[in-house]
Amino acid sequence: MKQLTRGAWGEPGSSLACHTGSWRDLRPGHEHAAAPCHAACPAGEDPQYWLAAVQEGDHRRAWERLVAANPLPAITGRVCPHPCEQRCNRGHYDTAIGIHGIERFLGDAALAAGWDYPGIVGPPAGAPRVAVVGAGPAGISVAYHLLRHGLVPVVFEAAPEAGGLLRSAIPMTRLPRAVLDAELERVLACGIGLHTRQALGRDFSLDELRAEHAALFLAPGCARSRPWDVQGVIPAGTRDGLDLLKSWIDVGEVPAARRVVVHGGGNTAMDIARVMKRHGAEEVHLVTASGLPGPQTAPDDVLNIVPRELEEGLEEGIVIHPHATLSRVLLRGARIVGVELVALRKLERADGRRARVAFEGTERILQADLVIPCIGEQVDPAGLGALVQRSGFLRVDARGGVAGACDLYAGGDACGNIGTVAAAVGDGRRAANAIAARLAGAEPSERPRTEIGIERLNLNYFEPRPARRAAVLPVAERDDLCEIEGSLDAAAVADEAGRCFACGNCLACDNCWVLCPDAAVLKIADTASDGSRYVFDYDYCKGCGLCASECPSGFIAMRPEPE
Amino acid sequence: MDESPRQLIARQREAEPRYRGLESGHRACQGCGEALAARLVTEVAGGDVVVANATGCLEVFTTPWPQSAWRMPWMHSLFENAAAIASDIEAALRHQQRPTKVLAFGGDGGTFDIGFQALSGMLEREHDVLYVCYDNEAYMNTGIQRSSSTPHAAMTTTSPPGRERMGKRHLKKDLLSIIGAHHIPYAASASVAYPRDLQRKVRRALEISGPTFLLVHSPCPLGWGHGGERTIEVGRLAVQTGLFPLVEIERGAVTAVMPLRVPRPVSEYLALQGRFRHLFADEPRAREELEHLQALADHNIAVYGLLGGAPDALDADGADTVRRGGAVA
Amino acid sequence: MPQALEGSAAVARAVALCRPGVIAAYPITPQTHIVENISRLVADGELDTELVSVESEFSAASVVLGAAAAGSRAYTASSSQGILLMMEVLYNIAGLRVPLVMTCANRAVGAPISIWNDQQDSMAARDAGWVQLYCVDNQQAVDTTVQAFRIAEQTELPVMVCIDGFTLTHTMEMLALPTQAQVDRYLPPFRFARALDPASPRSLGMLVTPEWFSELRHAHHAALGRAAEVVERADRDWHKLTRRSAGGLIESFGDPDAPYAVLTIGSVGGTFAAALAECPPASPTRLLRLRCYRPFPLAALHEACRGVRELIVVERALSPGQGGIIGTEVRAAFAGMRGAPRVHNVALGLGGRDVPMETLGRLVAAARARRLPPFSIFDLQPERLPAEER
The missing domain is CATH 3.30.70.20 (Alpha-Beta Plaits)
Structure with a gap:
């Protein structure tokens, strides 16, 4: 009591x-909750998570967290358009976190220090083998993640070296080959069996692979350019941008031209435009049906060029004609003397679908002596047969599974995704998860997290702080080999990581x-x-x-x- | 034997890396600014103190017998005598030659109004006491009646708006200046919205031998008519509008203020609170009173020189900045 | 060694001998001389205490409350309006069961304003829950002051020592002060078990709900009841030490078998004691001097009144619209008792009116002649009143 x-x-x-x-x-x-950078990352990285470790000065732990999703940070830090930065909540406050510079710093630090990839143990004896077709970013990624799941990846690559598009289509000014080689080599050294010069449909068939492997992952990439013409006309000797870029990378030469029109709004278009400009073209015009980034342009209508590449291209004098297409090629005999442009927009039609509509009366003439089509690529159907859809791509579900075939998965550019390295890496990771789950008789467990918007943050507790960005080579000093964007030092990286709101x-x-x-x-x-x-x-x-x-x-x- | 979840959390509570003068289990309303302020003050004051507490919400919600939320020696006597009680506790401790510090706690009613005389006496006699007034701008314990601290035009149960009136007719008493006029070594205003600034001021006051005074703006969700989750937001805006300037007064002279980087319009502050709802009616009287309050804020900004120059880590925007692992300032 | 001292100075010296840690006071006539004398002792270094000159009686009472709660022996003094301004704190001190001592230099309460003596002020504090002791003379005032600290500290109740203003406070008397050694032997150093102490951080003054309030009130009431024995013992022990009694609970003088008795409180008891010797009433009369008014000493009163047929209760205050305060309580004390005395009740000496020695004889004569109504102001001059006020 x-x-x-x-x-x-x-x-x-x-x-x-x-x-x-x-x-x-x-x-x-x-x-x-998922930070917008995480939600936006096609590779599935959670940048705010590893930025925290950077801020604490623990670069190795940051890198380990990073490569849990993406084994190629030194590469993606350079070539990815970084949709994470475009979605970064800090962008609504002052300036988005420069995630790519930090990612690149960590990737380079790992290359320099030789840190071991975490979470890789040798597969147990008798572990299932999984065949991977294509050693581009998607193929490398799936192989890496399969290893993390204790499976045995076997990669078949048609080219003499791994890398796919990274090697064949990305200029050294964006991705030095030393970095590419070093990072690929380190990933492959984790235990990935690679068979080069092995082409599907020529050296082996799908059925042969299926007989010897528990599952297949197809990442052949898009080796074939999309057919291009202007009102049925294809000027003689026309070579597409991908083709020109490959031969420039291989032998360092491009056709001579004074006035060049590049038709297309992707990274290949911008890359070849800049190469042409550097190699003596007086004018290089880039004609694209998409719009420039900005409030006037719908998100699905923005040209698909890495923002900083766009910026650098403009600095270098590339003239962009957005929301336009070629309506006519002006020929004198077989020789191109110009093109006719017409304005167009993506509009909603009566059936609700959006389509591009050209506006009569907006035609204008551009003088030109070379037209380079760059309107995209599609899958080479060799060995794939009916798997290639009418669209020119493979069709897969959200986990990379090919419809109607339980042991068949696919990813990367061949699936017609947005065509970035990060997306390919993400395809590989998701497919590896799905394959591992299926082989273990389980459901893939990737719990989706809700994305956190800026309205959930309390901005009173933050102060504006200037962003730290790496130095960029002046236009006059840019050549075919030197990397244009520089690196950040550790202090700058710590400072920039310190700007992270740590959303969620x-x-x-x-x-x-x-x-x-x-x-x-x-x-x-x-x-x-x-x-x-x-x-x-x-x-x-x-x-x-x-x-x-x-x-x-x-x-x-x-x-x-x-x- | 395995630890139960309740045992675990009790152990974690005991192991906390700070002194808890005001313990959990008190019965303050959800989001109570005064409870928060008292927790913040006692946290830095530590356990070697004696507290004299005036009658009011703080006393009632912390000490329904037999449950006391206080961890330091604490005494409540009456509404109007906290300063006198503190005076003599201090005199007794001085006579016993004990270094224990004495704090007095009162609300605005017990400080601005009924206990004012005892407070003035305490200051004049130079007792070594830190008097903390938790200012929630009305008699909340008795059900939201106006006090001399209630701001102009605010609605309380004894200053309701009606056909003839727009809330409280009179102005908020400038108590801090009156306290300053006692020529005491240190008097300051603070806000729960700026806890580090508040705690710095408590530390400062306790370092001083002699009477010190702290006026802590403590939003009252019930009395002010805002959600308990908005206590800090409301408090912050009171400072950022200039309506509740954070200043430090030594020997009667203003020696420091928290500058405002960009003063916010008073309407942002007022619109969050039910007690000012009548000021947003579509009628000339309401517009006039809104302008009046803006003018009072502008007056504070001018009189105390609150407009800062360059952004400053200790201004009203910078003082609450945090980063990974804690506060910046 | 007897010496001639003014009452206030004597009380101040007695307080000083008790070694109080904190003294708070605010000036009011006729208490001022006590505070002034204490101030002088402090100024001369004869008394080591924290003397807090507060800004009101309200704060004075608050100050001693806080000081005692913080573990220091505390003392204050006041009068009249000052007592009334303290009233809220007086209840508070008692309810908190905090031991301290206050001198009430009894004075009338305005309006009309009067600086002179009666006991309306301390009577107003009757129900505050304090021990109240009334002094007949300044020797008793000195002795009671020392005893009061012991009673307070043993019972954890506050004690009010009531001394008639001017009549005692401003009057020179020959009296004996105890020695410091005597007081130190009698009064151990102050130790308050519930003191505010960081080493054992209690919360004092908590909110008590209806569920517990009655028990708390009872505890206080019972503590006051038990205090009667402590008051008696304190006086007995003091007598052993000094050969002086300060009056116990009730003092009885004169013929122990007399059928007439006059009950007084305060200094009137001194006047009437002299009267008993110099101009005794016509009928055999005993004089009863009530010293301990709270707790009300029921048993001692019954004992003192054994054999009394006519009991005249004389007091220095009244409850307007009802009558005498003590008289009513005495009537209640005998209600339903077989052989109880007839109780007469008068107030007199209000607002400082002189009480001459002859009053005793006139009172007894009036009672004998059955001329006393149940209550009256005995020394009233009704002819001074307008007809409608009589």
């Missing part, structure tokens, strides 16, 4: 007997702990199961929601109290 004290004095802290948690109808919880993750800033009126947020010495250093004491939390509204990074969410 409780007994009175003289004058009704109380023991210190005896209020702990009063469990005010019963007042609560909303319960705070740590919710590791814990900054360990103490706000929840400092601002809880009920002392119901406890700071603990160990790491909690959710990775943070705080736990909620639900015996006392009244559910006011102050912690959630004052969490800078949206890591705390209020959810209805369970019944």
Whole structure:
């Protein structure tokens, strides 16, 4: 029986007997939502997660977190258009985090230090073998992730070396070959069996592969350019951009021309345009049906060029004609003397689908002596037969499975995706997960996380800070070999990583702990199961929601109290 | 034997890397600014103190017998005598030659109004006491009646808007200047929205031998009519508009202010609170009072020189900046 | 060694002998001389104490409350309006069960404003839950002051020592002060078990819900009841030490078998004791001097009144619209008792009106003649009143 004290004095802290948690109808919880950079990354990287390690100065741990999704950071840090940066919440505040520069820094650091890829153990004896067709980014990625799952990848590549498009179509000014070779070699050295000069349909067939492997992953890439003509006309001697780029990379030569029109709005178009300009063309025009990035252009209508490449191309004098197409080629005899452009837009039609519509009366003439088509590529059907769809691509489901064939998976450019290295890496990772799950008789477990928007952040707790960007070679000093964009140093990388809002993750800033009126947020010495250093004491939390509204990074969410 | 989840969290509570003067289990409303302020103050004051607490919400929600939320020696006597009680605790400790610090806690009613005389006496007699006024701008414990701290035009149950009136007719008493006029070594205003600034001021005050005073703006979700999750947002805007300037006064002279990088319009602050809802009616009187409050904020900005120059880590935008692993400032 | 001292100075010296840690006071006539004397002792270094000159009686009471709660022996003094301004704190001190001592230099309460003596002020604090001791003379005032600290500290109740203003406070008397050694032997150093102490951080003054309030009130009430024995023992022990009693609970003078008795409180008891010797009433009369008013000493009163047929209760305050305060309580004390005395009740000496020695004889005569109504102001001059006020 409780007994009175003289004058009704109380023991210190005896209020702990009063469990005010019963007042609560909303319960705070740590919710590791997907940062926009993560949601946007086709490769499935979670940049805010590894940026945290960079900020702590632990580059190796950052790299290990990074390569859990993408084994090629030195490469993607250079060539990826980085949709993560375009979606970065910090872009709405001052300037997006320069994720690519940090990714590249980590990739280069790993090359220099020779850090081992984490999570790779030799496959057990008798582990299932999986055949991979194509050693481009998708093929390398699937092989790497299969290894992580304890499976045995066997890669068949038609070319003499691994790399695919990275080697054949990306200029050295964007991706030095030393970096490409070093990173590919390190990934392959993890235990990937590679058979080069082995072409599907020539040296082996799908059926042969299927007989010897538990599953197949097809990543043949798009080796064949899309058919191109202007109103039925194909000027004599026309060579497409991919073809020109390959021979420039192989032998360093391009056709001589004064005025060049490149038709297309992708990276190959921009790459060849810049090569032509550097090799003496007075004018290089890039004609694209897409629009320039900006508020006027719908996201699905923006030209597919890495933003910094676009910027550099403009610096170098490439003239871009957006929202236009070629309506006529002006010939004098067989010789091109110009092209006729017409304005067009992507518009919604009566049936609801969007299509490009040219506007009569907007025609104009550009003088030109060379037209380079760059409107895209498609799959070489050799050995694939009916798998190639009418669109020119393979059709796969969300996990890379080819319809109607349970052991057949595909990825990369051959599936007609957005055509980036990161997307190919992502295709490989997802397919490896699916293959491993199927072989283990399980469902692939990739829990989708909700993306966190800027409205969930509390920007009061951040200060504008200038972005750190690597130096870029001046236009006059650019040549065919030197990498145009430079590297960041460790200090700059730390500074830039420090600008990360850590969207959806814990900054360990103490706000929840400092601002809880009920002392119901406890700071603990160990790491909690959710990775943070705080736990909620639900015996006392009244559910006011102050912690959630004052969490800078949206890591705390209020959810209805369970019944 | 394995530790139960409740044992684990109790152990984590005990192992926390800070002193908890105000323990969990108190019965303050959800999102209570005063509870937060008292927690922040006692946290830096530490355990070697004695607290004299005036009657009011803080006293009631922390000490329904037999449960006390306080971990330091604490005493409540009456509404108007916290300063006097603190005076004599201090005198007694001085006589006993004990170095223990004395704090007095009161709300705005117990400080601006009924306890003002005792407070003035305490300051004049130079007792070594830190008096903390948790200013929530009305008599909240009795059900939201206006006090001399209630801001102009605010609605309370004794200053309701109606056909003839637009909330409180009079102005918020400039208590800090009056306190400063006692020529005490240190007086300052602070806000729960800027906890580090608040705690720095508590530390500063406790280092000083002699009477010190802290006025802590403590939003009251119930009395001000805002969600408990907005306590900090409301408090921050009070500072950033200039309506509640954060200043430090030594021997009667203003020696430091928290500058405003870009003053926010008062309407942003007022619109968050039910007590100012009538000011957003579509009528001339409402517009006039909005302008009046803006003018009062502008006046504070001018009088205290709140307009900062270049962005500053300690201005009203920079002072709450955090980064991975803690606060910046 | 007897010496001639003014009452206030004597009380100040007695307080100093008790080694208080904190003293707070605010000036009000007729208490001022006590504070002034204490201030002088402090100024001369004869008393090591924190003397807090507060800005009101309200704060004075608050100050001693806080000081005692913080573990220091604390003392204050006031009068009249000052007592009333303190009233909220007086209840608070008692309810918190904090031991401290206050001198009430009794004075009338305005309006009309009067600086002169009666006991309306301390009577107004009757229900605050304090021990109240009334002094007949300045020797008792000195002795009671020392005893009060011991009573307070043993019972954890506040003690109010009531001394008639001017009549005692401003009057020179020959009296004996105890020695420091005597006081130190009698009064151990102050130790308050519930003191505010970081080493054992209690919360004092908590909110008590209806579920517990009655028990708390009872505990306080019972503590006051038990305090009667402590008051008696304190006086007995003091007598052993100094050969002086300060009056126990009730003092009885005169013929122990007399059928007439006059019950007084405060200095009137001194006047009437002299009267008993110099101009005794026509009928055999005993004089009962009530020293301990709270707790009300029911058993001691019954004992003192054994054999009394007519009991005249004389007091220095009243409850307007009802009558005498002590008289009513005495009537209640005898209600339903077989052979209980007839109780007469008068107030007199209000607002400083002189109480001459002859009053005793006139009172007894009036009672004998059955001329006393249940209550009256005995020394009233009704002819001064307009007809409608009589």
